[in-house]
Amino acid sequence: MSYCLNPECSQPQNPLSTQFCLNCGSALRLLKGRYQVMQLISNTSGCARTYLGLDRERGEAKCAIKHLVSLPKVQGNAALYEKAIALFEQEAERLTNLDAHPQIPSLWDFFQEENQRYLVQEFIPGQNLAQCLQQNGPFTEAQIRNLLQGLLPVLQFIHNRQIIHRDIKPANLMLRQGLESAPEGFVLIDFGISKQLAQTAIAQTGTVGIGTQGYAPLEQMLTGKTYPASDLYSLGVTGLCLLTGVEPDRLYDPSQGRWLWRETQLQGNPISENLGGMLDKLTQVAIGDRYQSAQEALNDLNSSPYNLPTITQPSEDDPEFLDAPPLVVAKLGPANYRTLNEAIKNALPYTIVKVRAGFYAESLRIDKPLQIMGEGNKEDIIIESQLAPCVRMEGDRALIRGVTFHYRNWTQIHRADRLGRFMGQRLHSPYAISITHGNLTLEECTIHGSGLANIYIKGKNTNATLRRCEVTGDSQYGVWMTQDSRSSLEFCQIYGQTIGVKSDRHAEANLEHCQISQMTGEGILVSEAGHGSASFCEIFQNGGRGVHIKKQSNLSLKQCRLYGNQKQGIYVTSNGAGPIEQCDLRGNEGGPWWIAPRCAVARRGNIET
CATH class of the missing domain: 2.160.20.10 (Single-stranded right-handed beta-helix, Pectin lyase-like)
Known part of the structure; x- marks a missing residue:
């Protein structure tokens, strides 16, 4: 399929061989003579749209193409529009500085064409963690530990380069296809263009906060100031949400000033005291009560034993299912039986x-x-x-x-x-x-x-x-x-x-x-x-x-x-x-x-x- 980039087009999806949009008549050209836009991936920020594309000069490798679009508050304001362009270019510069890490999508290209700006990145096959949660249900302790083991080194890497992500949440964490069970399978995406452009426009109304409500800490939402501990807070909230399957606004009780994740946690999904203590420390309201660096949190994770609460096992007169040999039922191929009955x-x-x-x-x-x-x-x-x-x-x-x-x-x-x-x-x-x-x-x-x-x-x-x-x-x-x-x-x-x-x-x-x-x-x-x-x-x-x-x-x-x-x-x-x-x-x-x-x-x- 080929996708029309005309923002006014109501039916932008077209057959791949089409040269002009069947709906609005716009030309369906290759961007920069090499990038074929296939379909819309994301349009949630209102500031940048992300498309799935093919790079003709890389053997039709899949890529993610981000397109800068104007916010309503940006249109007609020359100074604000220039600021938006500067922030888009700043994201490209940031990604260039982070290009060496395998758990951050590589920057392939950054260009301007017909007065439109585009940023091209490596495409990450797989699902984001919000999709994983929806499909498979709450994460176990082993999965949360895997998440922390995989992402804390990434955060230390970006923090060492004076970069704060500012919007860590399940939707911005990918699980790379083929590496679902490995810590290095977690990939950190979306480095700030949508958040910062939105902040630039919203600032005209006097609002300061950046990030996603519930996941962002208080200092970030109230003052706009962020620290390494701010990203760690968001990672901790992400862990609580994945563990319980509940959004943060329903996990935190402001009247009591505390998280209710233990009360919300499902029976049959036990969590060790060590990991529970880590999540509590990551999500403290006061900055000084949190871990001050990702490395500090990683050291704590690696030094804490993985001991789950004891689960009562079947008694001798209640034999385990594994004691009996399994049976296989299949319509075709080797099997013990052809019918379940x-x-x-x-x-x-x-x-x-x-x-x-x-x-x-x-x-x-x-x-x-x-x-x-x-x-x-x-x-x-x-x-x-x-x-x-x-x-x-x-x-x-x-x-x-x-x-x-x-x-x-x-x-x-x-x-x-x-x-x-x-x-x-x-x-x-x-x-x-x-x-x-x-x-x-x-x-x-x-x-x-x-x-x-x-x-x-x-x-x-x-x-x-x-x-x-x-x-x-x-x-x-x-x-x-x-x-x-x-x-x-x-x-x-x-x-x-x-x-x-x-x-x-x-x-x-x-x-x-x-x-x-x-x-x-x-x-x-x-x-x-x-x-x-x-x-x-x-x-x-x-x-x-x-x-x-x-x-x-x-x-x-x-x-x-x-x-x-x-x-x-x-x-x-x-x-x-x-x-x-x-x-x-x-x-x-x-x-x-x-x-x-x-x-x-x-x-x-x-x-x-």
């Missing part, structure tokens, strides 16, 4: 069943302790069933990871009236996943359904855990918990149903870091003495209310964002209750909330307007 039937308790790519038209009945592990991309491992659930959980415990479930119900039971749904439940069990006994953990799975519920959890002794799962399809409910069951949802995306999460009849639902959106009705419905909690969740763009609590139910909401919902953010009726703390309730068409009389709702520290 065969493998489950013949597996010993505590067996690991490895599933390879293929389409498995099966309804699984799990009646013993097992692990079912997808090998490869989950999109390539599909378990599909019609009428009967893809999985019936009837054993004591099991874990399923890395597969895609498709449940198809041609009866359209989710669109039936109450009597029709009642009869359909008895006849067909219209759920993608049915959990009526034991403990089932689903990790990194996609569950797509068109029945009454994608995931149905029922019964006093029933527990379900969902981690980093995607729940989609046009079912009546994304996740439905009922009759004293318990469930935990962590870092899940639930979208496209009538109601995202329903908890009723004394069921307990606990959600952390979930996104619930695009429902035709409520995002979360808690009814008939259901209860539970939602922390650090985003509930947005639903056709009804964000959260509806009714009929003597109780839901605790803490540090959630509810926005873009067609009705109220939170709606409480019929003796519903629950504390609502530090939630952002702005931007709901029906207002932040509506609470009926006789509903015991404690509200503290919420943002409503």
Whole structure:
């Protein structure tokens, strides 16, 4: 593809062989006779646009082309425009001075053409850390240590040359493809043109701060002054966000003057006291309380032992899964079985069943302790069933990871009236996943359904855990918990149903870091003495209310964002209750909330307007 550089063009993408833009007619020339602009990579700063390009004189090597564009406040102000040009040239000079470090993109070219200025850098293949977090969930201690081990020497390198980055955050840290597990795989990008140009324009209004709010320290935002310890603060905040999966404005409590990352950290992702102490020191508000150099922090990191908190291991009468030989299921190639049902039937308790790519038209009945592990991309491992659930959980415990479930119900039971749904439940069990006994953990799975519920959890002794799962399809409910069951949802995306999460009849639902959106009705419905909690969740763009609590139910909401919902953010009726703390309730068409009389709702520290 070829990209039109006319800023007024509404459809700039063109076929590669085209000489003139098919939309606006502008010439699609090679910059400087050698650089082919392929597509837009970034336009977030408003001061510089970054494109993916090809260098014809380097064997069509990929490159990143940064183009200086005028801010509205710069246009028509000759002095300010000259300052913008000087800062753009200053970035090129900085990159020239930093060209010797392999974890900083090399500067290939800097030129002016038709009164436009361009800067060409090495293209870094891979993802930035914000994308890694979104795709894979929170980082472990080993990954955070790897990050610090890789970036602290880079910061020491630039600080020795009297350069402060000023905008360290996950989006400005790349993980080079092929070196994902190595400290030297981390690459520091974006050395200041966008930040400094923005500051130059914004300074006209009297605002001083540079950097990204939440990641930048107080001295940087208030005075514009920066020190090596300022970059270290931003790196520490980046570590906290990657560790918890939560943005800094929801991790720091200004009323207490402290970070809440330990309270936010997920169970099952332990952090040693040594690393925790390092992160605390990196993120101190007072400059003098932080590490004063990257080398000092690196020395501390290298001298601190890597001892995680003790995790209780299975007892002798609860054998580990690794004790049983694994089984392989595949449609083609070497395998123990061709179907999952065969493998489950013949597996010993505590067996690991490895599933390879293929389409498995099966309804699984799990009646013993097992692990079912997808090998490869989950999109390539599909378990599909019609009428009967893809999985019936009837054993004591099991874990399923890395597969895609498709449940198809041609009866359209989710669109039936109450009597029709009642009869359909008895006849067909219209759920993608049915959990009526034991403990089932689903990790990194996609569950797509068109029945009454994608995931149905029922019964006093029933527990379900969902981690980093995607729940989609046009079912009546994304996740439905009922009759004293318990469930935990962590870092899940639930979208496209009538109601995202329903908890009723004394069921307990606990959600952390979930996104619930695009429902035709409520995002979360808690009814008939259901209860539970939602922390650090985003509930947005639903056709009804964000959260509806009714009929003597109780839901605790803490540090959630509810926005873009067609009705109220939170709606409480019929003796519903629950504390609502530090939630952002702005931007709901029906207002932040509506609470009926006789509903015991404690509200503290919420943002409503």
